[in-house]
Amino acid sequence: MAAQGLRFTQGYANSSVCSPTRFALMTGRWQHRLRGGADEPIASARRGSSTLGLPPGHPTLPSLLAGAGYATALVGKWHLGWLPHFGPLKSGYQEFFGAMSGGLDYFTHRDSTGAHDLWEGERESPREGYLTDLFSQKAVEFVKRARQPFLLSLHYTAPHWPWETRDDEAEARRIEKIFHTDGGSVRTYARMIRHMDEGIGAVLDALRAIGAEENTIVVFTSDNGGERFSDTWPLLGKKMDLLEGGIRVPYIVRWPSHVRAGSTTAQQAITMDWVPTFLDAAGAAADPRYPLDGVSLLPVLDDPTREMKRDLFWRMKFRAQKAARSGDWKYLSVEGHEYLFNLASDERERANVAKRFPGKLDELKRLYAAWEATLPPIPEDAKFSLVYGPAELPNPS
Numbered sequence: 001m002a003a004q005g006l007r008f009t010q011g012y013a014n015s016s017v018c019s020p021t022r023f024a025l026m027t028g029r030w031q032h033r034l035r036g037g038a039d040e041p042i043a044s045a046r047r048g049s050s051t052l053g054l055p056p057g058h059p060t061l062p063s064l065l066a067g068a069g070y071a072t073a074l075v076g077k078w079h080l081g082w083l084p085h086f087g088p089l090k091s092g093y094q095e096f097f098g099a100m101s102g103g104l105d106y107f108t109h110r111d112s113t114g115a116h117d118l119w120e121g122e123r124e125s126p127r128e129g130y131l132t133d134l135f136s137q138k139a140v141e142f143v144k145r146a147r148q149p150f151l152l153s154l155h156y157t158a159p160h161w162p163w164e165t166r167d168d169e170a171e172a173r174r175i176e177k178i179f180h181t182d183g184g185s186v187r188t189y190a191r192m193i194r195h196m197d198e199g200i201g202a203v204l205d206a207l208r209a210i211g212a213e214e215n216t217i218v219v220f221t222s223d224n225g226g227e228r229f230s231d232t233w234p235l236l237g238k239k240m241d242l243l244e245g246g247i248r249v250p251y252i253v254r255w256p257s258h259v260r261a262g263s264t265t266a267q268q269a270i271t272m273d274w275v276p277t278f279l280d281a282a283g284a285a286a287d288p289r290y291p292l293d294g295v296s297l298l299p300v301l302d303d304p305t306r307e308m309k310r311d312l313f314w315r316m317k318f319r320a321q322k323a324a325r326s327g328d329w330k331y332l333s334v335e336g337h338e339y340l341f342n343l344a345s346d347e348r349e350r351a352n353v354a355k356r357f358p359g360k361l362d363e364l365k366r367l368y369a370a371w372e373a374t375l376p377p378i379p380e381d382a383k384f385s386l387v388y389g390p391a392e393l394p395n396p397s
Contacts, residue, residue, distance in 0.1 A: 001200075001220055001254045006263045006304055011251030012312060012325075013224050014271040016240055017041045017384075018102055019079045021223035021271050026060045026080065026091065028275025028292040032315065032375045034058070036081060038382035040240070040318050044101045044111045046383075053081015056090035059287040061275045063092025065151045068284035073146070074098060075139045076155030083122055093153070096121055097138045103157055103179075106131040106164045107172035112179055130166045132158045132192070136199025143206040149282070154203065159192040159227060161387065166195060179387040189229035204254075214257040217281060219274060222249040228393075234348050240386070242314050242323040242332060243349055258301055265304040268325065270312055273297050313371045318384040324368040331364035340364070 014024035014031055019041035023031035031037030036052045046052055054060070062072040073095035074088045079102045081087070088096040097120050101111040109118040109131060118125050118134075127134065139154045146152075163184025164171050171183060200220070207213045225246035226238040237243025251269060253259055272294035279286060280296040299306055314323040322333040328344035340354040340361045354361045 001204075001218065001252045002262075004256065004261050005218075005252055005254035006259045006265060006301060008251030008253075008265055008267060008269055010266050010268045011221065011249055012247050012268070012270045013222060013249045015040070015314065016224050016237075016242055016246035016316065017318075018077075018223045022078075022080055023054060024270075024272040024294075025223070025274065026054055026062075027058060027290070028061065028272050028279075028286065028294045029290065030272070030293050030375060032378075035379065038317070038379050040316060040382070040384040041102055042079060042081065043383065043385045044113045044115070044117075047082045047101070047113070047115070048085075049081070050085045053086030054091050056086065058091070059290050060092045061278060062088075062151055062153070064275075064279060064284055064286065065282055066092050066094065068282055069149065070282065071146045071148075071150040072153075073142050073150070074153045074155065075142065076135045076153070077102065077157050078155075087122060089122060095142065097125070098135065098155065099157065103160045103162075104131065105162055105172050105175075105178045106157075107169045110178070112177065130164075130195070132156060132195045132199060133166070136196075136202055139199070140202050140206045143203060143212075144210060148212060151278070152203075154200075156196050156199070158196040159189055159230075161227070163188045163192070163229070165191040181388050181392045184229060186229050189227070216255070217278070218254040220250060220252040220254075221271070221274075223271070225249060228388075236348050236350070240316075240318055240384075242316060242321040242334070244330075244343070244347065247314060247323075253301060255301065260304065263304045265300055265307075267297070267300045267304075267307050268310060268312060269297055269300075270294065277301075311367055311371070313368060315372065315375075315378070316384075317378050317382050318386075322368055322372075324364045324371070326364055326367060329360055329364060331361065331368060338365075 014021045017040045020031040020037045023034055023037040042052050066072045072093050074093045076098040078088050078100050082100050099117045101117050104111045104117045111117045162178040207216050224239045226232045232245035235245035237245035276292050276294050276296040277298055280298045286292050312325045319335050324331040328342050330341045330343055332339040339352045341349045
């Protein structure tokens with residue numbers, strides 16, 4: 001896809017954990033505007049909550065495109081609240097096949113509480129098969145039969161724990177809790193990505209087969225930074241961190257009729273930008289009652305050398321993290337400890353230059369404070385969830 005399209009080198013997720021980013025992906029707005037976006041992430045143990053989810057009345061990317069005549073489908077992970085209060089069919093998707101929760105076993109299709117979590121529409125759909133392949137097959141089926149134009153959200157769980165390839169059904173039968181730390185390897189992780197990659201290739205082949213390859217926008221990205229076995233070099237940090245490795249993610253856009261093959265851009269972008277971008281491309285309008293916080297990337301897709309100046313912000317309850325990026329500068333606060341980095345010269349965030357440039361530190365702190373003042377405070381009852389911590393895995397000093 002990168003060889004055939006455009007690669008963003010400065011693309012970010014709205015959060016360093018999955019479900020908050022998904023609120024931004026669906027709404028085009030800061031996830032903090034909705035109560036469900038405050039949990040990091042929404043845990044399966046909170047199934048049935050009437051507050052932790054995407055409210056059906058809120059406009060979304062699929063609902064706005066459906067209103068403009070698009071067929072809409074979600075295949076894969078939802079993770080924006082459970083039935084009966086929330087669900088993909090209540091928020092603009094006309095079809096759904098996938099999981100309501102964040103992660104599930106690739107063979108038993110059970111979530112971390114042990115509940116079966118594979119659905120077709122709003123009915124449970126027990127079936128045999130490796131989850132990544134089931135998602136790929138369903139996505140290809142939709143592309144081949146859907147009327148055009150359409151929106152297909154293909155949200156793989158891979159490469160999410162548990163660490164299972166197509167050959168690891170015995171591992172699925174062995175483990176009691178799917179967030180286990182006694183399994184997996186770099187080889188397993190790479191094979192899980194390969195299985196996903198094959199599915200993406202099948203979807204691209206299906207677009208070609210129906211004659212929709214040239215004028216279909218295909219975006220590959222992630223809702224948070226690297227998992228346990230990933231290599232984020234030269235970036236430091238992973239999922240749950242506001243260091244670059246926890247929030248900077250792949251951004252690849254393939255749109256042969258508009259995007260020059262093999263191009264790159266340094267434009268700073270964030271997940272919620274895809275909503276105004278897709279709406280612009282479709283000639284559809286946002287709901288004026290819910291102003292978008294993201295910006296359209298369509299000008300950058302047309303001309304990758306074009307760069308829009310902007311400021312980006314992140315906030316997490318976990319470790320009281322705050323971050324702001326303005327140009328090459330980044331402000332970071334973790335548990336009250338403050339840092340200033342110049343990402344142009346120190347992408348790895350190892351040189352804290354806060355004392356060298358106190359004026360720049362104060363400037364970014366003011367920007368952050370002004371942004372945060374426009375949002376609801378973090379709710380007292382918001383929770384964060386860790387799969388493992390210092391007691392489970394050794395960490396280097």
